[in-house]
Amino acid sequence: MVAVLxxxxxxxxxxxxxxxxxxxxDFGAIKNVAIMPFVNLSRDQSAADRVRDVFVxxxxxxxxxxxxxxxxxxxxxxxxxxxxxxxxxxxxVIKLGPILKADAxxxxxxxxxxxxxxxxxxxxxxxxxxxxxxxxxxxxxWSTSTTKGxxxxxxxxxxxxxxxxxxxxxxxxxxxxxxxxx
Amino acid sequence: MNRHAALLVAFAFFVALxxxxxxxxxxxxxxxxxxxxxxxxxxxxxxxxxxxVLRESLIRDVASIGISILDDASLERFMxxxxxxxxxxxxxxxxxxxxxxxxxxxxxxxxxxLYDESSPPKLSVIxxxxxTGERPAIMWMGSASVSGDDSRGILGIGLITDPVELRxxxxxxxxxxxxxxxxxxxxxxxxxxxxxxxxxxxxxxxxSPGTGYAVAVAPFLNFSDRKYAGDIIVLHFIExxxxxxxxxxxxxxxxxxxxxxxxxxxxxxxxxDADVISLGLNADLVLAGKVNDYEDxxxxxxxxxxxxxxxIIEKMTKKVLWSSKSYNRGDDGVFFFDRGKVSTADRxxxxxxxxxxxxxxxxxxxxxGEPGLGELPFSPRRTE
Numbered sequence: 001m002v003a004v005l006x007x008x009x010x011x012x013x014x015x016x017x018x019x020x021x022x023x024x025x026d027f028g029a030i031k032n033v034a035i036m037p038f039v040n041l042s043r044d045q046s047a048a049d050r051v052r053d054v055f056v057x058x059x060x061x062x063x064x065x066x067x068x069x070x071x072x073x074x075x076x077x078x079x080x081x082x083x084x085x086x087x088x089x090x091x092x093v094i095k096l097g098p099i100l101k102a103d104a105x106x107x108x109x110x111x112x113x114x115x116x117x118x119x120x121x122x123x124x125x126x127x128x129x130x131x132x133x134x135x136x137x138x139x140x141x142w143s144t145s146t147t148k149g150x151x152x153x154x155x156x157x158x159x160x161x162x163x164x165x166x167x168x169x170x171x172x173x174x175x176x177x178x179x180x181x182x
Numbered sequence: 183m184n185r186h187a188a189l190l191v192a193f194a195f196f197v198a199l200x201x202x203x204x205x206x207x208x209x210x211x212x213x214x215x216x217x218x219x220x221x222x223x224x225x226x227x228x229x230x231x232x233x234x235v236l237r238e239s240l241i242r243d244v245a246s247i248g249i250s251i252l253d254d255a256s257l258e259r260f261m262x263x264x265x266x267x268x269x270x271x272x273x274x275x276x277x278x279x280x281x282x283x284x285x286x287x288x289x290x291x292x293x294x295x296l297y298d299e300s301s302p303p304k305l306s307v308i309x310x311x312x313x314t315g316e317r318p319a320i321m322w323m324g325s326a327s328v329s330g331d332d333s334r335g336i337l338g339i340g341l342i343t344d345p346v347e348l349r350x351x352x353x354x355x356x357x358x359x360x361x362x363x364x365x366x367x368x369x370x371x372x373x374x375x376x377x378x379x380x381x382x383x384x385x386x387x388x389x390s391p392g393t394g395y396a397v398a399v400a401p402f403l404n405f406s407d408r409k410y411a412g413d414i415i416v417l418h419f420i421e422x423x424x425x426x427x428x429x430x431x432x433x434x435x436x437x438x439x440x441x442x443x444x445x446x447x448x449x450x451x452x453x454x455d456a457d458v459i460s461l462g463l464n465a466d467l468v469l470a471g472k473v474n475d476y477e478d479x480x481x482x483x484x485x486x487x488x489x490x491x492x493x494i495i496e497k498m499t500k501k502v503l504w505s506s507k508s509y510n511r512g513d514d515g516v517f518f519f520d521r522g523k524v525s526t527a528d529r530x531x532x533x534x535x536x537x538x539x540x541x542x543x544x545x546x547x548x549x550x551g552e553p554g555l556g557e558l559p560f561s562p563r564r565t566e
Contacts, residue, residue, distance in 0.1 A: 046405055053474065070449065072453050
């Protein structure tokens with residue numbers, strides 16, 4: 001039984017991530033969102049900026065919330081004297097909210113961004129997680145993650161290197177934005 | 183009858199011999215011929231480029247369409263007197279001084295965005311004519327980007343291997359465009375192919391697309407490996423906005439404003455910066471953004487790559503009205519024998535910026551089903 005369960009979990013879709021959603025939170029009340037710089041754990045030095053750039057535009061394009069321009073967020077971080085903008089403390093989130101007139105603050109971690117090799121096959125992969133904090137109280141209200149791309153059966157059989165990096169990033173971001181509205 | 187046919191053939195042959203440059207010059211009347219100062223081209227290629235030779239070619243061809251050029255000695259004296267070192271734009275004070283002291287109507291400003299002598303050679307130049315006086319205005323802007331293997335032809339008979347020949351082709355193309363503009367004719371605009379449209383975009387409900395806006399294009403952040411990529415994208419946006427009828431602030435004037443106000447945008451434009459720019463320069467919209475990739479290739483094999491995002495902030499509401507993400511490769515949509523391949527990042531950037539400006543300037547653009555947004559469980563905001 002254990003072996004069957006293990007084999008099923010090994011075959012799980014790479015897009016399936018862990019989720020947390022605060023049931024008491026009224027997400028409809030969130031109008032303005034500040035997206036902080038992402039933590040970059042990948043080998044590509046510009047990965048965090050690239051992923052954040054796509055996420056900002058995609059969230060704006062969703063039409064549900066207004067995303068504060070990244071330059072304005074940087075100004076707010078300076079004014080609030082936040083030491084580490086990628087991981088603000090509760091007090092710092094509460095301080096930043098009124099400065100930017102933001103209802104929520106989003107932080108993120110780019111865990112993987114780039115080419116993945118499995119045997120002789122290669123493909124691009126993006127893995128990231130997001131956390132949303134309510135600006136008024138500073139508490140975590142939403143946390144999620146996603147992984148897109150990677151070496152699939154077709155890549156193993158036919159090669160080709162998988163989808164381009166931008167395409168994989170867009171898929172991952174789309175998945176996250178979809179999760180936000182679920 | 184045969185004689186008439188022979189005369190017709192002879193006439194057609196004569197017309198074919200007459201270059202388009204001469205045809206355009208012929209229609210320029212004296213009232214349309216401004217006196218012009220030609221600045222030394224700005225080098226945005228990131229590599230050494232023969233700027234003096236290019237300037238000489240520009241002067242020769244511009245003079246050939248009947249425009250009088252300010253002599254080098256006078257221009258040099260003016261530059262020394264006013265301590266003008268930056269030739270990539272012109273600020274208000276220098277423009278006024280040129281008008282009053284040298285009696286010059288306009289300045290020809292050019293930027294070399296790509297120069298590669300290795301076979302096949304590649305050259306890209308963006309040029310603009312800016313009026314002098316109290317408020318410098320861009321009268322014309324054009325760009326030309328050519329690779330030696332653009333029209334290879336059968337057995338390579340169309341291949342250009344001489345950088346000088348390529349330079350003449352680029353300069354000729356720019357001056358023809360200038361002559362057409364000055365003669366009052368309107369160049370025919372071709373719609374951009376769908377593959378160059380932004381992959382994701384947001385358009386505010388309160389934004390009424392149209393061309394009645396005054397726009398200031400703020401410097402783009404450059405995260406690419408290519409030096410000056412941000413400046414190049416800015417120039418392409420200015421060119422496309424002008425082509426589509428927007429009133430665009432001369433970048434030299436904006437640069438001076440940013441220097442005077444000591445504005446440095448390390449992490450993107452802030453609302454305060456946008457406010458200062460729009461109020462100081464009377465612009466309705468401020469366009470800013472960042473470049474993630476801007477890559478050209480050397481030699482015959484390869485494909486250029488351009489990736490950037492854009493943001494438009496409105497003066498009145500201080501809100502983002504437009505935000506988009508664009509990325510393309512030169513071989514996007516190319517399947518057979520490199521047909522339709524774009525050989526330079528410069529030309530690719532032209533198509534990509536053109537696709538964005540088309541969307542901004544035309545009302546009622548349908549966005550559902552756009553690549554990159556089709557599978558979302560919601561409809562993006564749009565203006566019908």
